[in-house]
Every structure is written in structure tokens, then in C-alpha cells.
Amino acid sequence: MALSAANASERAAQMLALTIRLGERLVRETECLEAHRPQDMYDGIEETRNLSNLYRHETMRIKADPTLLEGLTPTEKTKLREATEVFQARLRRYELAVTAAKTVTEGIISAIAEDLSSRRTQNAPYGAKGKTVDSGPQSLNYGKNA
Secondary structure, eight states: OOOOOSSHHHHHHHHHHHHHHHHHHHHHHHHHHHTTOGGGGGGGHHHHHHHHHHHHHHHHHHHHOGGGGTTOOHHHHHHHHHHHHHHHHHHHHHHHHHHHHHHHHHHHHHHHHHHHHHHHHHTOOBOGGGOBOOOOOOOOOOSTTO
16 A cells, blocks of 8 residues: 655645644554553554554655655645654654563563473472482463463
8 A cells, every 4th residue: 555646746745634643643643652541542553553663654655755745835844844753752652661561571471481390390200319309491371271
């Protein structure tokens, strides 16, 4: 999917609308992450993914062919530049929220794995000379066949 524009002004207007909408989606998802409610992001995740892909595709096209935006008025350039700066600030905040959520999740999983490992080690069989045998890291598989 690509933007369909007859001239640079139309493309700039479409990029402006895309940048603003994607920025709004990032604000919403950042709020969900900061409120520790990532499940609330589910309804809009597909839209965010589609907008992100379109934004990435279009910015790559413009970078490869700058003439796509050739002939913009100073006002159009300013609007697009300001929207991009706001978007980038929102993107940095979103990145921090995602990194924090990832760090917390990894910490929880690590703590659970360590706890399970220590519990399993207590029941480890005795080896030579009466010492327990450390069987190494354990799986967190809780399937019916585990």
C-alpha cells in the first residue's frame, strides 16, 4: 500500500495526515503501557502496524526520490517538519515505555525461572560422594505432557 498523490502538495498533505494519525496511535499505546495495561492496546494494534508500515514505506520512497516533495511551499514544509518533530518525540516516549515493559516482563520471567530452578535443585538426586547433581537450567514448559 502506498500513498496516491498527483503532486508534491498532495503527498505532503497525505504524509502530514499519516504522521499525525500514527503519532496519535503511539500516544494511545504509550498511555496503555504506562498504565500497565498492555491488553488495552489490542484493539488498535493492527491499525498501528499498518500505519507504521505505510509511514516507513513512504519515508523510504521520499528518501530515495526527494523530487516527490519538490516544489512545496514554505508553509507546507514547516507543517510537515513540525509534525515529524512531534512524531519523533512521541516515538521516543513510546520506545521508553516499550523498553520498560520488556524489562519488567523479562525480570518476572527470570525470577520465576530462578525460583523453579531452586525448587527443582532441592529435589535433585544425589550423585557420587553424596552431592546433589545440578542438572542446569530447567524449562518453563507447563504443557500436559511436561
